[in-house]
Amino acid sequence: MSPRTEEQYVQIRKNRKVQIMEAALQSFALEGYYKASIAGIAKRAGVSKGLLYNYFDSKEALLDALLAFGMEKFGDILTGIDDVLDTPEELRQYIKGGFELIRREPDFFRLYFGILMQPGVSDLAREHYGEMVQSLIRGLSVYFETKGDANPMEKAMLLGALMDGVGLYYLLAPGTFDLEKLEKMIFELFK
Amino acid sequence: MSPRTEEQYVQIRKNRKVQIMEAALQSFALEGYYKASIAGIAKRAGVSKGLLYNYFDSKEALLDALLAFGMEKFGDILTGIDDVLDTPEELRQYIKGGFELIRREPDFFRLYFGILMQPGVSDLAREHYGEMVQSLIRGLSVYFETKGDANPMEKAMLLGALMDGVGLYYLLAPGTFDLEKLEKMIFELFK
Amino acid sequence: MSPRTEEQYVQIRKNRKVQIMEAALQSFALEGYYKASIAGIAKRAGVSKGLLYNYFDSKEALLDALLAFGMEKFGDILTGIDDVLDTPEELRQYIKGGFELIRREPDFFRLYFGILMQPGVSDLAREHYGEMVQSLIRGLSVYFETKGDANPMEKAMLLGALMDGVGLYYLLAPGTFDLEKLEKMIFELFK
Amino acid sequence: MSPRTEEQYVQIRKNRKVQIMEAALQSFALEGYYKASIAGIAKRAGVSKGLLYNYFDSKEALLDALLAFGMEKFGDILTGIDDVLDTPEELRQYIKGGFELIRREPDFFRLYFGILMQPGVSDLAREHYGEMVQSLIRGLSVYFETKGDANPMEKAMLLGALMDGVGLYYLLAPGTFDLEKLEKMIFELFK
DNA sequence: TATGAATGAGGCTTCATTCAT
DNA sequence: CATGAATGAAGCCTCATTCAT
Known part of the structure; x- marks a missing residue:
C-alpha cells in the first residue's frame, strides 16, 4: 500500500x-x-x-460553518439578481427563487430561523444575516423606486417580511400550503 | 405570633x-x-x-406558564375581534392591535419566536400556537370572503404571514422601523 | 375564651x-x-x-424517637419475661409474644429492619438494638442451660436468629405465611 | 497514532x-x-x-447491575444444588455453602439486606429476590418430603429463615460468632 | 488520520431546616 | 402554639472538549 497522495487527502478531508x-x-x-x-x-x-x-474547533464553529455555507448559497442567488431587478418578470423570478430555496433546503432554514431568535448563539451570524437582509431590501427598493412607488424602501421591507413570514409558516406546517398559489398572489400584490 | 392569614399567603404567593x-x-x-x-x-x-x-415544578413548567400567560393576553384581544371583522375600519384596528401587542410586550414575542423553531422545547406550546394561528386566519378569511376576494383563505394567510414577518424584523432590529407607516401600508395592501 | 390550662397544653402536645x-x-x-x-x-x-x-429537632431525631418508642414497647414484653423463662410453657409464650409484636406493629418492624442495615442512619439505635438482642439471647440461654443443653448460648442465638428471619420473611410477603403453624414448629424444635 | 484496536477498548471497558x-x-x-x-x-x-x-446510566442502574451480578453468583451455587438435595450430606453442604457465600461476600449481602427493606429502591431486585427465595425453599422442601417430614414446606421455610437470620446477625456483629459451630447445630436441628 | 475513553464544569432539582408573622 | 414561605447546600446528571494511543 503506497501512502495516499496529497490530493487524496484533500479529497478525504472535503x-x-x-x-x-x-x-x-x-x-x-x-x-x-x-x-x-x-x-x-x-x-x-x-x-x-x-x-x-x-474539522471543527467547537460546536459553535460547526454551527457557524453551516450558517456561512448556507448564506453563501443564499447570497449567490440573490446577489445574482439584486443589481438588475427592474422588470416585473425579474421580480417574479426573485420571489420564485426565494421560495425555491426554502423548498429545497428546509433544514437549513429551520436551523436559521431557530438561531435567529436565540441571542447568545452565533451573534456573528445574526449580524451577518441582518446585513444581508438590509442589502436585499435595498436591492428590492430599487425596483419599487423605478416603478415610481411612494415608499420604495418600506415596500421592499414589506415584501421581505412577507416572504420570511410565509417561509416561517411553511416550515412550521409544510403540508397545509399551496406555495405556488401564494407566490403568484404575492407577485400580484407587489408587482 | 400567630401565623399569617390565608389571604396574606395568597397575596405573597401571587x-x-x-x-x-x-x-x-x-x-x-x-x-x-x-x-x-x-x-x-x-x-x-x-x-x-x-x-x-x-412556584414552578421545573424550568420547562416555568416556560409553559409564561407562554400560557402570554397567549391568554394575546388571545383575549384577538378573539374579541375575530367574529365581527367585516369592515375596513375593523381590519385597520386588527392590524394596529397586533403590532401594538408586539410593541408593548417585545420580550414575550422574542421568547415566542425563539421557542417556535426549537423542536423539543415545549412542543405543546408550539401546537397550541399553531391552532391559534389557524383560527386567526380563518377569522381573517371571513373578511376577505365578504369582500368578494377570489382566494380569501390565502389572502388571510398572507396577511398573517406578513404581520409575523414584520414583527420578526421589528424584534431583530427595533430601531430601524417606522411601524406606523408600515401598518398603514399593510392596511392599504389588504383592505 | 379563657386561656388553656397548663394541663390542656400538655395534652395537646402529647x-x-x-x-x-x-x-x-x-x-x-x-x-x-x-x-x-x-x-x-x-x-x-x-x-x-x-x-x-x-416537637422534633430533626428528621433523625424523629426517627430516633420512633425507634426508642418502639423499643420500649418491645422491651417491656421481653424484660417482663427474661428473668423467669425456665419452663417450656414460658418459652412458648415468649415465641408467641415475639410474633404477636410483629403482627401488631408491622410498620415498626419494617422500619426497624430497614434501618438495621443502613449504616450512617441512627447508629445509636443500631447499637441499642444490638445490646437488646444480646441481652435477650443471654436471657434465652438461661432456659437452655437449665434444660441441660450442650451449647445454650448458641442455641439461644439460633432461636433469636430464626425468629428474626421468620419476621423478615413475614414482612416481605405477609400473605404467604401461616405464622401460627410456624410458631408451633419453632417451639417443637427448641423446647 | 492509530486508534486502539477494538479488543483493547473492550478490555479497558471491562x-x-x-x-x-x-x-x-x-x-x-x-x-x-x-x-x-x-x-x-x-x-x-x-x-x-x-x-x-x-458505564452506568444512573445511580440506580449501578445498583441494579451490582445486584444482578451478585444474584448470578448466588444463583449459580444454589441452582447447582437444589435438584439433587436428598441426602443429609448434601444438606450439610448446602448449609455450609450458604454461609460460605456470606463469609466471602459480606459487602454484597450487606447491600442486599439493606435494599431488601427499602421500598422504592430497586423494587425489581426485591421481587427477583422473592422469587429466588421461593424457588430455594421449594427445593429444600423436597428434602424434607423425602425424609417423610409432616410439614416439609414449612420446615424448608424455617431453615431458610434461620439461615437468613444468622446471616443478618453475622453481618451486624461479625466478631461475636462461631459460624462453624452454628452451621453444625443447624444441621443437627434439621437433618 | 482516527478512535472513544476520560474529564470536569455547570445545570437542574430536592429537601431538611429556619424564621417572620 | 402554628404556618408555610424562604433558604442553600448538596446531589444527580449532561455534554462539550481533550488526549493517549
Missing part, C-alpha cells in the same frame, strides 16, 4: 467535512442547536467525536 | 409568582431558553433557587 | 406528638427513611412543617 | 466497569445506598464522575 456538516444540519434542524449533541452528530455522520474536532 | 415570571421572561428573551439558567433567573428575581421551585 | 409519630412511622415504613420527606410526613399528620420542628 | 462496581459495592455497603454519593464512588474508584456515567 468529503468528511461535508459528511459531518450534513449530519450536523440534520441534527440541529431536528433537535435544535442545544439539544443536539456532538456525540449524536458524530454518530449520525458515522464518525468519531475526535475526528469531528479535527 | 406577588412572588409575578416577580419570578417577569424575571424569567426577561432572562429567556435576553439569553434564550437554554442559555438562561435557573440560577440567573432566581438572582434576577431576587429570590433563591429553591423558592423558584416552590 | 396528642400532636403521637399524631406526628404515627404519620412518620407510616411514611418511613412505606417509603423508606430517605425517600420519606418531612413535607410528606407533616401533610400526612395534618400539621405544618414548622410545627413538626417544634 | 476493567473500568469492574473497578467502578467494586467501588460502588463498598460505598453502598459501607454507607448505604442513599448516603453513598456518586462523587464518593467515583473518587473511590479513582475515576471521574462523568466516566461513571459512561
Whole structure:
C-alpha cells in the first residue's frame, strides 16, 4: 500500500467535512442547536467525536460553518439578481427563487430561523444575516423606486417580511400550503 | 405570633409568582431558553433557587406558564375581534392591535419566536400556537370572503404571514422601523 | 375564651406528638427513611412543617424517637419475661409474644429492619438494638442451660436468629405465611 | 497514532466497569445506598464522575447491575444444588455453602439486606429476590418430603429463615460468632 | 488520520431546616 | 402554639472538549 497522495487527502478531508456538516444540519434542524449533541452528530455522520474536532474547533464553529455555507448559497442567488431587478418578470423570478430555496433546503432554514431568535448563539451570524437582509431590501427598493412607488424602501421591507413570514409558516406546517398559489398572489400584490 | 392569614399567603404567593415570571421572561428573551439558567433567573428575581421551585415544578413548567400567560393576553384581544371583522375600519384596528401587542410586550414575542423553531422545547406550546394561528386566519378569511376576494383563505394567510414577518424584523432590529407607516401600508395592501 | 390550662397544653402536645409519630412511622415504613420527606410526613399528620420542628429537632431525631418508642414497647414484653423463662410453657409464650409484636406493629418492624442495615442512619439505635438482642439471647440461654443443653448460648442465638428471619420473611410477603403453624414448629424444635 | 484496536477498548471497558462496581459495592455497603454519593464512588474508584456515567446510566442502574451480578453468583451455587438435595450430606453442604457465600461476600449481602427493606429502591431486585427465595425453599422442601417430614414446606421455610437470620446477625456483629459451630447445630436441628 | 475513553464544569432539582408573622 | 414561605447546600446528571494511543 503506497501512502495516499496529497490530493487524496484533500479529497478525504472535503468529503468528511461535508459528511459531518450534513449530519450536523440534520441534527440541529431536528433537535435544535442545544439539544443536539456532538456525540449524536458524530454518530449520525458515522464518525468519531475526535475526528469531528479535527474539522471543527467547537460546536459553535460547526454551527457557524453551516450558517456561512448556507448564506453563501443564499447570497449567490440573490446577489445574482439584486443589481438588475427592474422588470416585473425579474421580480417574479426573485420571489420564485426565494421560495425555491426554502423548498429545497428546509433544514437549513429551520436551523436559521431557530438561531435567529436565540441571542447568545452565533451573534456573528445574526449580524451577518441582518446585513444581508438590509442589502436585499435595498436591492428590492430599487425596483419599487423605478416603478415610481411612494415608499420604495418600506415596500421592499414589506415584501421581505412577507416572504420570511410565509417561509416561517411553511416550515412550521409544510403540508397545509399551496406555495405556488401564494407566490403568484404575492407577485400580484407587489408587482 | 400567630401565623399569617390565608389571604396574606395568597397575596405573597401571587406577588412572588409575578416577580419570578417577569424575571424569567426577561432572562429567556435576553439569553434564550437554554442559555438562561435557573440560577440567573432566581438572582434576577431576587429570590433563591429553591423558592423558584416552590412556584414552578421545573424550568420547562416555568416556560409553559409564561407562554400560557402570554397567549391568554394575546388571545383575549384577538378573539374579541375575530367574529365581527367585516369592515375596513375593523381590519385597520386588527392590524394596529397586533403590532401594538408586539410593541408593548417585545420580550414575550422574542421568547415566542425563539421557542417556535426549537423542536423539543415545549412542543405543546408550539401546537397550541399553531391552532391559534389557524383560527386567526380563518377569522381573517371571513373578511376577505365578504369582500368578494377570489382566494380569501390565502389572502388571510398572507396577511398573517406578513404581520409575523414584520414583527420578526421589528424584534431583530427595533430601531430601524417606522411601524406606523408600515401598518398603514399593510392596511392599504389588504383592505 | 379563657386561656388553656397548663394541663390542656400538655395534652395537646402529647396528642400532636403521637399524631406526628404515627404519620412518620407510616411514611418511613412505606417509603423508606430517605425517600420519606418531612413535607410528606407533616401533610400526612395534618400539621405544618414548622410545627413538626417544634416537637422534633430533626428528621433523625424523629426517627430516633420512633425507634426508642418502639423499643420500649418491645422491651417491656421481653424484660417482663427474661428473668423467669425456665419452663417450656414460658418459652412458648415468649415465641408467641415475639410474633404477636410483629403482627401488631408491622410498620415498626419494617422500619426497624430497614434501618438495621443502613449504616450512617441512627447508629445509636443500631447499637441499642444490638445490646437488646444480646441481652435477650443471654436471657434465652438461661432456659437452655437449665434444660441441660450442650451449647445454650448458641442455641439461644439460633432461636433469636430464626425468629428474626421468620419476621423478615413475614414482612416481605405477609400473605404467604401461616405464622401460627410456624410458631408451633419453632417451639417443637427448641423446647 | 492509530486508534486502539477494538479488543483493547473492550478490555479497558471491562476493567473500568469492574473497578467502578467494586467501588460502588463498598460505598453502598459501607454507607448505604442513599448516603453513598456518586462523587464518593467515583473518587473511590479513582475515576471521574462523568466516566461513571459512561458505564452506568444512573445511580440506580449501578445498583441494579451490582445486584444482578451478585444474584448470578448466588444463583449459580444454589441452582447447582437444589435438584439433587436428598441426602443429609448434601444438606450439610448446602448449609455450609450458604454461609460460605456470606463469609466471602459480606459487602454484597450487606447491600442486599439493606435494599431488601427499602421500598422504592430497586423494587425489581426485591421481587427477583422473592422469587429466588421461593424457588430455594421449594427445593429444600423436597428434602424434607423425602425424609417423610409432616410439614416439609414449612420446615424448608424455617431453615431458610434461620439461615437468613444468622446471616443478618453475622453481618451486624461479625466478631461475636462461631459460624462453624452454628452451621453444625443447624444441621443437627434439621437433618 | 482516527478512535472513544476520560474529564470536569455547570445545570437542574430536592429537601431538611429556619424564621417572620 | 402554628404556618408555610424562604433558604442553600448538596446531589444527580449532561455534554462539550481533550488526549493517549
